[in-house]
Amino acid sequence: MTKSSLRTLLSAIVCAVAVGLGLPASAQIGATFTFSDQNCSDFAYGGSPGARTLTCVVAGPPTCTVTGPTTGVINTPITLTAACSPAATSWTWTGGNCAGSSATCAANATQVGSVPYTVQGSNANGPGPVSPTFSVNWTNALLAPANCTITANGVNPLGLPIGGGAVNLIAACTSGGAPTLYDWTGGTIAVNNSGSATQSTNITGTTIFTVTPKNATGSGNTASVTVNVAVQQAAGLCSQYPNVSPTTVVSWGQAATWTTGASGGFPANRIWVLQVTVPPSAPNSTTAGRFQVSEYQGLPTTRQLTISSQACDFRFPDYRGVNGPLTWSNGSTATMYFGVVSAGQVGTTGSMAGLVAGQTYYVNIRNWDTDLNAVSCPAGGSCNAAAYYGPSAP
Numbered sequence: 001m002t003k004s005s006l007r008t009l010l011s012a013i014v015c016a017v018a019v020g021l022g023l024p025a026s027a028q029i030g031a032t033f034t035f036s037d038q039n040c041s042d043f044a045y046g047g048s049p050g051a052r053t054l055t056c057v058v059a060g061p062p063t064c065t066v067t068g069p070t071t072g073v074i075n076t077p078i079t080l081t082a083a084c085s086p087a088a089t090s091w092t093w094t095g096g097n098c099a100g101s102s103a104t105c106a107a108n109a110t111q112v113g114s115v116p117y118t119v120q121g122s123n124a125n126g127p128g129p130v131s132p133t134f135s136v137n138w139t140n141a142l143l144a145p146a147n148c149t150i151t152a153n154g155v156n157p158l159g160l161p162i163g164g165g166a167v168n169l170i171a172a173c174t175s176g177g178a179p180t181l182y183d184w185t186g187g188t189i190a191v192n193n194s195g196s197a198t199q200s201t202n203i204t205g206t207t208i209f210t211v212t213p214k215n216a217t218g219s220g221n222t223a224s225v226t227v228n229v230a231v232q233q234a235a236g237l238c239s240q241y242p243n244v245s246p247t248t249v250v251s252w253g254q255a256a257t258w259t260t261g262a263s264g265g266f267p268a269n270r271i272w273v274l275q276v277t278v279p280p281s282a283p284n285s286t287t288a289g290r291f292q293v294s295e296y297q298g299l300p301t302t303r304q305l306t307i308s309s310q311a312c313d314f315r316f317p318d319y320r321g322v323n324g325p326l327t328w329s330n331g332s333t334a335t336m337y338f339g340v341v342s343a344g345q346v347g348t349t350g351s352m353a354g355l356v357a358g359q360t361y362y363v364n365i366r367n368w369d370t371d372l373n374a375v376s377c378p379a380g381g382s383c384n385a386a387a388y389y390g391p392s393a394p
Contacts, residue, residue, distance in 0.1 A: 062088040062121035066134035068107070073141045077106040080117060080134070088121030088128070096136075109138040145213040145220030146176030152209075152227045159228030162246050164204040167227050171197045171211045173220055179213035186210060205229050206249045226251035231275070238312035243270045247311065250276035250363075250389050257388045259296045265382030266298070272365040273311045274387060278340060280358035285339035288352065289392030291363045294333040298384035302376040304368045305334035307353045311362040325364070326353035336363075339392050363387070 044055040062084035072078045081104050082091050091102055095117030098105035109115055116133045153168040160167075167187075173179055182194050186209030187201045197213075206228045213220040230246030238244045248258055258274075260266035274291070293305050306313055308325035318324035329336050341354035355361055365387060367377035377383035 059086045059123075059125060061126045061128035062086050062123055063128050064088060064091075064119050064121040064131045066117050066119050066131055068134070069136065070134075071137050071139065072107070072109065074109050074112060074138050076141070077108045078136070080105045080107045080136075082119040082121060082131070084121040084128070086123065088123055090122045092120040092122070092127070094118045107136060109136075112138055112140055114138070140177065142215070142217050143177040144218040145173040145179045145215060148173040148179075148211070148213045148220045148223045150209060150211055150223045150225040152225050159206070159230055159248060160203070162230050162232055164202065164229045166200065166202050167207075167209075169199045169201075169209055169211075169225070171213060171223065173213050176220060177215045177217055179215055179220065181214040183212040183214065184209070203227060203229060206251075208251075226254060236312070237310050237314075238271065238273075241269075241271050241312055243267070244312060245270060245272050247273045247275045247362075248387075250274050252276060252279055252282070253391045255388075255390055257386055259386045260384050266367065266377070266384050267382050268367050268377040268379055270366070271312055272385070272387070274363040274365075274389070275311070275360065276363065276389070277360040278355050278357050282340050282357040283394055284341055285392040285394070287393040288337040288339045290335055290337045290388075290390045292333065292335045292388045292390075293365050293385050294388075296384040296386035299377065299381060300332055301367050301383040301385070302330060302332055303334050303385060304364075304366050305329045305336055306364045307336055307338065308362055308364065309359065312364055313362065314364060314366065314368070321353075326355075326361075 045052070046055070047053040064082045064084040066080055067083050068080035069078045080098065082088065082093075084091075084103075088103070093099055093101050093105055096105075096107050096109055096115045098107055098117055098119075105117070107115075107117065114135050114137050116135050118131050118133055120130045121128050149172060151170045151172070153170055169184075169189075171179075171182055179197070180195065182197060184194060184199050187203050187207045189199050189201050189209065199209075199211075206226065208224055208226050210222055210224045212222045228249040228251070230248060232246060245260075250256065260272060266272065291305065291307065293303050295301065304314060306317070306325035306328040309321055313325045314328075315324035317326065317328050319326060326338075327336050336353060338353040338355050340357055343356050365385065367383050367385075
């Protein structure tokens, strides 16, 4: 037998024989002692002279536990290790992608959530018990917020009435990391690094609100929303009409749809006006925008649509915009196209209107068939309409 403990035992036996024969302790006597037990995986030799012991150490199947990080980031491997005693020679894993691994597993996950892992070790004495469950909580990598927007809760498509009112703003991000801070601007809101995704305020005029969601990784995109407040039309051409709705303010560059059904309907003699101001810095257009009016939950109605530098301008078109609207369109779906042009290019023809940067224009809508010179909406009826604004580019 070659174990060091057995060699020590043999030396002790030789010494004891020498003493028993009356020989000096240092006498050298050759002897061989062999002891074998297949149930022993090792021997332990101990005790004191005269009371030596040789102990058989019997090993069974391994008992294992899983060690490693308890959290992980999806799509980023972590190392899980099977710690077994006595040593294992093979391992059976369960959980995630660990099946077939040896003493270590490069665990990974593609979805967030908690994943349980176990391991069962085996050696020459057979398989041991299954380890206690080891759970890893997989999370998204910490990213800046993304795809963030603001919703003006409770504000109807026509905006707030004349004089304004309360606005409830809600910020939300649909991807990236979860925001923990919000930078708000607009109106009376002066909140930086607020932990709240909502803000409430009152406005008296059309207001642009912005928010920049943030977390420990960085800032997300800045989202904005324009809350319109209707304005009363001044005198002028509108004074000759008995029923003019408060003006709907259009935010340049932001596609939008409004419906008259949200403001009490659209009877035969009502005029509906949209107001749009071209920013002074607006470049000339490469792609035309459009204004369109069509049916909305009402009777089929032929409408008239014009765009002019004056509100309630239903005069015969003057493509220069001097003595009448730049253009007009009639029909149950009426459409006008426009683009930003240089001041000397205003004279357009057909249904295309040339708008000048820095100027305010009015899109005028009524239930009137110009070709027949008659009201198209029945008296006493409500011929609801939807108006759409599609911006030009750039």
